[in-house]
Amino acid sequence: MRLTLLVAALLFVTLSAYAPHLSAAPSAPEAKADSTEWENLQVLPDSLSRDELIGMMRGYADGLGVKCGYCHVREDGEFAFGSDAKPEKEVARGMIRMVRQINTEILPAIDRSTDEAAEPQVDVTCWTCHRGDAKPRALPSPSEPQR
Numbered sequence: 204m205r206l207t208l209l210v211a212a213l214l215f216v217t218l219s220a221y222a223p224h225l226s227a228a229p230s231a232p233e234a235k236a237d238s239t240e241w242e243n244l245q246v247l248p249d250s251l252s253r254d255e256l257i258g259m260m261r262g263y264a265d266g267l268g269v270k271c272g273y274c275h276v277r278e279d280g281e282f283a284f285g286s287d288a289k290p291e292k293e294v295a296r297g298m299i300r301m302v303r304q305i306n307t308e309i310l311p312a313i314d315r316s317t318d319e320a321a322e323p324q325v326d327v328t329c330w331t332c333h334r335g336d337a338k339p340r341a342l343p344s345p346s347e348p349q350r
Contacts, residue, residue, distance in 0.1 A: 242285030246296045263295065266329025267337045302327050
């Protein structure tokens with residue numbers, strides 16, 4: 204129980220510190236105009252509107268500090284969004300699944316009823332671990348002295 208509260212507290216502090224950064228979004232190239240017939244969506248719902256999909260992609264890009272080309276292939280000067288040629292795209296899908304499971308299954312299962320200072324659940328995002336870096340950096344454990 205003590206470890207659970209510690210993890211929840213650390214998660215809350217981390218998310219609170221970085222929440223203001225989540226709204227800034229890098230620009231993304233234009234997607235298909237007025238179409239919701241997406242090619243090769245495997246993790247995200249294909250019912251997303253163009254604006255919803257672009258918004259999600261911008262959030263992912265911001266969380267990792269990358270541009271579209273980090274996961275998506277460019278062919279003849281245009282992005283081939285349906286292509287799976289870059290392994291980073293499959294890693295991103297796995298990360299999306301992981302974050303979804305944390306937010307829908309793991310965090311709601313934490314018993315917060317005994318913690319008088321408990322805040323409402325705050326969801327995990329790419330920013331939670333990546334903090335704008337494509338490869339998340341390890342943080343020192345609380346027991347390690349600061350250098």
